[in-house]
Amino acid sequence: MNETDSAILEVALSLEEGPARDAFITRVFQGDLEGQREMTQLIDDARSAAAYFIDARDRRSEVAFDL
Structure with missing residues (x-):
């Protein structure tokens, strides 16, 4: 992925x-x-x-809680 594609992806992900x-x-x-x-x-x-x-992350939290 080039810089332009990366910038487009970043903007797209910031939109609802x-x-x-x-x-x-x-x-x-x-x-x-x-x-x-x-x-x-x-x-x-x-x-x-x-x-x-x-x-x-949620699963790690569950495992840590169980310990």
């Missing part, structure tokens, strides 16, 4: 999911459907990764 984020991605990629698809996949991957790490 839904119309605002979708409009931003559509505007940035203006007809580049492959670029739009790739960015959407990166956003989905980031969301999944965040959920994974939150779940892992």
Whole structure:
């Protein structure tokens, strides 16, 4: 991922999911459907990764509490 893609991803993740984020991605990629698809996949991957790490943190807390 280059700096431009990284900046686009950062801004996209800062926007609320839904119309605002979708409009931003559509505007940035203006007809580049492959670029739009790739960015959407990166956003989905980031969301999944965040959920994974939150779940892992919660599980560590449970284990620590049980000890």
